[in-house]
Amino acid sequence: MRISEGLTHIQSQLTDKVSLVAVSKTKPVTAIQEAYDAGQRIFGENKAQELAEKFELLPKDIEWHMIGHLQRNKVKYIAPFVALIHGVDSWRLLEEIDKRAKQNNRAIDCLLQLHIAQETTKFGLNESEVAEILGRQATLSNVRIVGLMGMASFTTDEQQVRKEFNNLKKSFDQLQGSYPELQTLSMGMSGDYRIAIEEGSTMVRVGSAIFGSRH
Numbered sequence: 001m002r003i004s005e006g007l008t009h010i011q012s013q014l015t016d017k018v019s020l021v022a023v024s025k026t027k028p029v030t031a032i033q034e035a036y037d038a039g040q041r042i043f044g045e046n047k048a049q050e051l052a053e054k055f056e057l058l059p060k061d062i063e064w065h066m067i068g069h070l071q072r073n074k075v076k077y078i079a080p081f082v083a084l085i086h087g088v089d090s091w092r093l094l095e096e097i098d099k100r101a102k103q104n105n106r107a108i109d110c111l112l113q114l115h116i117a118q119e120t121t122k123f124g125l126n127e128s129e130v131a132e133i134l135g136r137q138a139t140l141s142n143v144r145i146v147g148l149m150g151m152a153s154f155t156t157d158e159q160q161v162r163k164e165f166n167n168l169k170k171s172f173d174q175l176q177g178s179y180p181e182l183q184t185l186s187m188g189m190s191g192d193y194r195i196a197i198e199e200g201s202t203m204v205r206v207g208s209a210i211f212g213s214r215h
């Protein structure tokens, strides 16, 4: 399937409340340009250096999102331009993002990653850690926490996936009561974005369903 067809197929399933991050990790700039020419403007990558290289080569009105686990020593590569960092999973990382944002005279939007999957291997914070970070965020002047992100278990059990997304949405709604600036709920990938949207996602991160499988 061509990239533009994949994009159209995904977009036809989104409401105007859900935005699409086209996950272009490992894919060449020609593939991203093709998606751009078809109208897509938000792209996600999971490696800081790859993201910075692609930023240099592609149109400057692209909104670049960092979607994967981010190491503190890599923040500097993306701090000048990144639009949203999805997987923030520690206070120390947030401090580093704040520092690099300051050096670039800007504020950087971030999502806190809540651990929702059964697997213990996936990155993420628990609910009390999220609450603690939200409580301390005022001391960081150049980061804005604008929502939550989560990844469901890697399983074919749809009920399990649905339950995990539902838990994330409940946490999101509850935290929004105290922090109304939390507006973005990033959940859903190629295999589970339909369930994620049904459970209240406002942002899906879709790669292989647009660009084809990664090798």
Ligand SMILES: *Cc1c(COP(=O)(O)O)cnc(C)c1O
Pocket: 023, 025, 046, 067, 068, 188, 189, 190, 191, 205, 206, 207, 208, 209
């Ligand atoms: C790779 C990746 C995606 C997209 O995965 P697909 O299954 O190809 O849609 C989404 N989110 C994160 C954090 C990823 O690393």
